[in-house]
Amino acid sequence: MENAKLSFNGREYEFPVIVGTEEEIGIDMQSLRAKTKAIAFDPGYGNTGACESAITYIDGDAGILRYRGYPIEQIAALATFPEVAYLLINGQLPVLEQLREFEREIRYHTLIHEDMKKALDAYPSTAHPMAILAAMVISLASYYHEDDSPETINLNIIRLLAKLPTIAAFSYKHSVGQPYVYPRNDLSYTQNFLNMMFCLPTMDYVVPDVLGRALNLLLILHADHEQNCSTSTVRMVGSSRAGLFASIGAGICALWGPLHGGANQEVIEMLEMIRDDGGNYRKYVDMAKDKNSDFRLMGFGHRVYRNFDPRAQILKKSADEVLQALGVNDPLLDIAKNLEEIALRDEYFIERKLYPNVDFYSGIIYRAMGIPTNMFTVMFAIGRLPGWIAQWKEMRADKHTRIARPRQIYTGERERQFVPIFQR
Numbered sequence: 001m002e003n004a005k006l007s008f009n010g011r012e013y014e015f016p017v018i019v020g021t022e023e024e025i026g027i028d029m030q031s032l033r034a035k036t037k038a039i040a041f042d043p044g045y046g047n048t049g050a051c052e053s054a055i056t057y058i059d060g061d062a063g064i065l066r067y068r069g070y071p072i073e074q075i076a077a078l079a080t081f082p083e084v085a086y087l088l089i090n091g092q093l094p095v096l097e098q099l100r101e102f103e104r105e106i107r108y109h110t111l112i113h114e115d116m117k118k119a120l121d122a123y124p125s126t127a128h129p130m131a132i133l134a135a136m137v138i139s140l141a142s143y144y145h146e147d148d149s150p151e152t153i154n155l156n157i158i159r160l161l162a163k164l165p166t167i168a169a170f171s172y173k174h175s176v177g178q179p180y181v182y183p184r185n186d187l188s189y190t191q192n193f194l195n196m197m198f199c200l201p202t203m204d205y206v207v208p209d210v211l212g213r214a215l216n217l218l219l220i221l222h223a224d225h226e227q228n229c230s231t232s233t234v235r236m237v238g239s240s241r242a243g244l245f246a247s248i249g250a251g252i253c254a255l256w257g258p259l260h261g262g263a264n265q266e267v268i269e270m271l272e273m274i275r276d277d278g279g280n281y282r283k284y285v286d287m288a289k290d291k292n293s294d295f296r297l298m299g300f301g302h303r304v305y306r307n308f309d310p311r312a313q314i315l316k317k318s319a320d321e322v323l324q325a326l327g328v329n330d331p332l333l334d335i336a337k338n339l340e341e342i343a344l345r346d347e348y349f350i351e352r353k354l355y356p357n358v359d360f361y362s363g364i365i366y367r368a369m370g371i372p373t374n375m376f377t378v379m380f381a382i383g384r385l386p387g388w389i390a391q392w393k394e395m396r397a398d399k400h401t402r403i404a405r406p407r408q409i410y411t412g413e414r415e416r417q418f419v420p421i422f423q424r
Contacts, residue, residue, distance in 0.1 A: 053226070056224045075087075082106065103189070105162075109159050133167060161389075193382070194215060210326065219382060221314060223384065237250040265373050270297070281338050297343075309357040336364050
């Protein structure tokens with residue numbers, strides 16, 4: 001393919017063209033400033049490729065999502081979350097013995113240091129679980145050595161995968177004033193987390209199969225999603241050679257925002273608002289269609305997907321299964337189903353491709369499972385962890401990685417003279 005040409009200030013410049021394995025085209029602008037003294041201006045980096053990656057492929061127009069080349073539809077139907085984590089982090093699917101060893105290592109490291117419990121106890125019960133999660137993950141660097149050796153990095157990867165669900169469940173127990181439930185090595189990854197969340201010392205709790213399957217699916221569908229805000233944050237922080245725990249902690253903080261990981265929480269809050277206003281969902285649909293209204297339906301449409309979010313299609317079936325199996329009777333879920341039906345049939349939404357997205361269905365399922373709204377983003381973080389780790393590991397292994405240093409267009413004051421305070 002020929003080089004791209006830029007005509008600027010009466011001169012013509014050439015820049016190399018990069019083509020990915022799925023025929024994605026990029027123009028290598030690394031020499032733009034050196035050649036032209038100008039920079040590319042792209043707020044939000046929506047048209048800027050900051051890296052090359054072999055982990056996740058998305059075609060938003062066609063509604064395609066693949067992990068390491070495997071279609072998400074196949075992975076969601078056939079894989080377990082630890083298997084997907086292994087795939088993302090190591091680049092290949094494990095054979096049976098590799099998977100068993102991977103799961104054994106995770107089970108071995110699920111406990112957190114007792115001193116971490118003391119730190120957790122110091123937080124007020126009203127502390128947001130995401131605040132606790134970010135702080136506790138970063139504090140792991142105080143307990144475990146970090147260096148650049150493959151052995152140390154791999155051990156800390158296992159520690160993170162093992163301990164994040166424990167920290168998350170403990171933060172929930174702390175918020176409701178219940179005793180911590182320690183991890184059990186005889187349970188699967190998802191069963192262990194749900195047991196730590198919902199078991200009490202005075203009860204025999206058995207994780208319902210439908211909940212274990214639903215959580216496995218939710219975690220898989222959130223495992224990675226290319227260069228989103230939190231993933232780019234992990235890479236940006238890691239580009240300074242910051243360690244794994246600090247980089248993942250930064251990713252958790254980025255995920256916390258309502259425009260990113262908090263979107264499914266906003267779906268539930270929107271449904272609560274409609275319920276409290278009498279449940280007239282059609283009123284809010286009309287408001288969303290009114291160009292003079294600031295109201296927008298949360299959980300519909302997606303910045304990347306110009307078609308149906310493939311993850312939402314998968315979760316829709318799971319949502320129906322969970323609600324039916326649990327026999328949940330919840331006015332919010334009734335409102336959600338009505339909104340979904342309108343969005344899938346109304347020409348306004350169809351023309352604009354405002355289909356229900358993954359956040360819409362994940363919020364519904366988590367609520368039906370009994371997971372409180374302020375834990376939704378924590379659940380997202382548990383699912384996204386393998387992707388963050390894989391991206392951080394890939395970035396560290398790339399010898400061409402440079403410390404992230406975006407440019408800016410300065411719009412402030414020109415040079416002026418400072419006047420001492422007694423002369424002003």
